[in-house]
Amino acid sequence: MLDSRIAPSAPLVNQQGKRLDRKVDAYFSADVETDGPIPGPFSILSFAIVYAGSFDGERFERPQSYERSLYKELQPISDQFQQEALSVNGLDRSRLIIEGEAPERAMTEACDWVANNADGANPVLVAYPLSFDWSWLYWYFVRYSANGSPFDYSRCFDIKTAFAVKAAIPISEAGRSRLHPSLVSKHQHTHHALGDAIEQAEIFANIFEWEGVRGRTL
Template sequence: MARPEIYVSTDIESDGPIPGPHSMLSFASAAFTADKTLLGTFTANLTTLPEAQGHPETMAWWASQPQAWEASRKDQQDPATAMTAYRTWLENLPGRPVFVGYPAAFDFMFVYWYLIRFTGTSPFSHSALDMKSYAMALLGTDFRATVKRTMPRSWFEESPHTHVALDDAIEQGNLFCAMLATNRSAKTRG
């Protein structure tokens, strides 16, 4: 019998647009089953890469988000230590981890790069599920027109988007599970 998919909603915070020249400051994952059961979370704030520096535009944005910046700089861990613990956490989930992001291209790029650099492998393999693309397919809308403010309110729970990685990973995981339920409900009716 195949192991079930575990949807790992992940959010990252960085000091620039790409990994390597810039650092992932903070990341968090919330592991959900398809029925919206939260199995657990993982979060870490990371020390910056020694060869990297903050991008001026990103750092200007951070200046407007002092509480989120402060949250991302508490209890920093060495990336190798954090990514090894994260990989172990992913491998111990009771199913196959599926990376879920909003936008997946940005968050996955950092997580994948850090996993490969510091652990040599990724439990997600080479793929990620993008919530915006999934919503586009569900709603029958154009990609650029598919944004949170145009999605059904019934998909959302009362939780703020704080730019604190763990808060945002849980918020986005709940949103994804609502989308998944909508899709499965439509299949049973059709």
């Protein structure tokens, strides 16, 4: 059963019992397409970031649409690449050497875009799985953005872990193929960064609202 209602949580207090103001998370689904396995020796060729909702500790709100999005194609930062990576994403690396955005411009604009679309909340990056997309984007933000990372050094949410916890299964069994039909996205996974970021945003919202196999929220 999917339900957008979240059970009210207890007041947040510190060790001295003082009540603390709750912060609001603004979630951003991100997907990167690269020409290799790690940043530095290899390059991001394209990435997309999509606004995916907010949570104030009591209520999760998914967006009515996923039109709030950013898509970038970048110039490679090295001569190294793996042909198998290009075969997966279908990007023309030789074209991007000429037409792609400079990483400094792309990452600075992306940082500003995330901050502006967070509407005063704390930006949190979400992905499925998180480890690949986070490692690339964080490295690029720190190295190339004039304002660093909009997600600080640790504001991130792994959709795969959330699914494993709510489905009560090991992480090793929490791939997308295990998702119940009620949790999957209407968008297909195509290895185009924007489409895949939207797909992830829908899966994220479905899993966030899902009560889980135990039928209760913690």
